Amino acid sequence: MSQAFSPKKGAKWALPLASFAAAAGLGIAGHLFPGFAYGRKAGDDFVHFLLEMASVLPAMFLLVGLFEVWVPRAVIERYAGRRSGAAAVPWMILLATLQAGPLYGAYPVAVGLWRKGCAAWNVFIYLGMFSALKIPLLTFEVSFLGWEFSLARTAVTVPVFTGLGILLAKLLPRDYIPPAVLSEDR
Amino acid sequence: MPQLSFERNEAMIGLWVFAAAAALVSFAADPGKTRRACRIGLRMFVGICPFLLAVLALVSLVMAALTPETLRAVLGGRGVGPFFAALGIGSVALIPGFVAFPLASVLRHYGASNATLAAFITSLLMVGVLTLPVEARYFGWRTSILRNVLALGGSIVVAGVMALVLG
Numbered sequence: 009m010s011q012a013f014s015p016k017k018g019a020k021w022a023l024p025l026a027s028f029a030a031a032a033g034l035g036i037a038g039h040l041f042p043g044f045a046y047g048r049k050a051g052d053d054f055v056h057f058l059l060e061m062a063s064v065l066p067a068m069f070l071l072v073g074l075f076e077v078w079v080p081r082a083v084i085e086r087y088a089g090r091r092s093g094a095a096a097v098p099w100m101i102l103l104a105t106l107q108a109g110p111l112y113g114a115y116p117v118a119v120g121l122w123r124k125g126c127a128a129w130n131v132f133i134y135l136g137m138f139s140a141l142k143i144p145l146l147t148f149e150v151s152f153l154g155w156e157f158s159l160a161r162t163a164v165t166v167p168v169f170t171g172l173g174i175l176l177a178k179l180l181p182r183d184y185i186p187p188a189v190l191s192e193d194r
Numbered sequence: 195m196p197q198l199s200f201e202r203n204e205a206m207i208g209l210w211v212f213a214a215a216a217a218l219v220s221f222a223a224d225p226g227k228t229r230r231a232c233r234i235g236l237r238m239f240v241g242i243c244p245f246l247l248a249v250l251a252l253v254s255l256v257m258a259a260l261t262p263e264t265l266r267a268v269l270g271g272r273g274v275g276p277f278f279a280a281l282g283i284g285s286v287a288l289i290p291g292f293v294a295f296p297l298a299s300v301l302r303h304y305g306a307s308n309a310t311l312a313a314f315i316t317s318l319l320m321v322g323v324l325t326l327p328v329e330a331r332y333f334g335w336r337t338s339i340l341r342n343v344l345a346l347g348g349s350i351v352v353a354g355v356m357a358l359v360l361g
Contacts, residue, residue, distance in 0.1 A: 073235030
């Protein structure tokens with residue numbers, strides 16, 4: 009897999025096309041032959057994932073673009089940079105809380121923050137809060153698993169993933185900057 | 195047992211309304227900057243598309259093999275086995291929260307403990323083995339693998355504390 013994901017230009021579309029064809033073919037076969045439940049489910053799941061991606065990512069990337077153009081580096085450095093301290097954590101939680109969709113939709117936002125001078129630990133705290141505190145999900149969790157479970161899980165997850173974010177930032181080289189798809193010099 | 199199904203929800207609508215409003219305000223203030231913002235966003239989207247497409251197709255091939263009966267058999271019941279199975283499946287699978295929570299309540303009905311449910315939900319949301327190639331495009335392989343390993347450890351800690359608190 010790593011080979012197909014290398015920046016070799018010709019190979020760039022080979023694996024995507026092959027897997028796309030596999031999932032689409034299985035889905036069509038599954039709908040043609042009622043006995044082929046695996047194919048039908050694989051195809052339906054794939055359509056679901058595509059719709060989920062299409063329903064979140066374009067809006068997300070538009071916001072990342074606007075963020076890149078409008079938000080001055082100094083603002084991010086001041087509120088979430090290396091010297092921001094614990095005061096940045098509520099901002100990161102707020103940002104993650106307001107988001108919808110799967111975790112991979114948060115990666116571009118995270119990289120955008122990072123490149124504007126947000127401290128690495130704050131980037132990882134932001135990503136970590138994805139599992140803990142999303143208000144629309146929280147109401148869902150309470151209704152299906154009860155408020156005791158939900159409250160306990162949130163109360164435990166916030167400190168654990170805050171700590172992990174700080175630990176992860178410490179494990180990286182000091183001035184590490186992600187390779188980033190986000191760059192104008194590409 | 196809920197199936198994966200596409201649901202429009204308030205959060206997504208909110209995201210689109212917010213993005214559209216921001217773009218309009220931005221365009222009123224400075225059309226040139228807004229065009230540049232759109233170009234940046236579009237280039238990022240197109241750049242990640244092939245990877246995401248491949249990963250989502252592979253994920254759907256794996257997910258289709260995880261039938262409701264399998265999940266119930268593997269994750270239901272008490273003990274260490276279902277706990278680690280929950281971690282493993284949660285790390286690999288890609289299930290949106292709106293499906294994961296109803297699914298978790300079904301698993302609880304089949305005897306899954308709070309620790310197993312917490313391990314399942316946390317690793318589901320935080321660990322993405324199959325989406326690693328996408329993540330690595332943003333953060334690099336080293337950082338992505340580190341982040342996933344730590345998130346897996348975090349899921350175990352969260353589940354362990356949940357077991358102590360709720361039993």
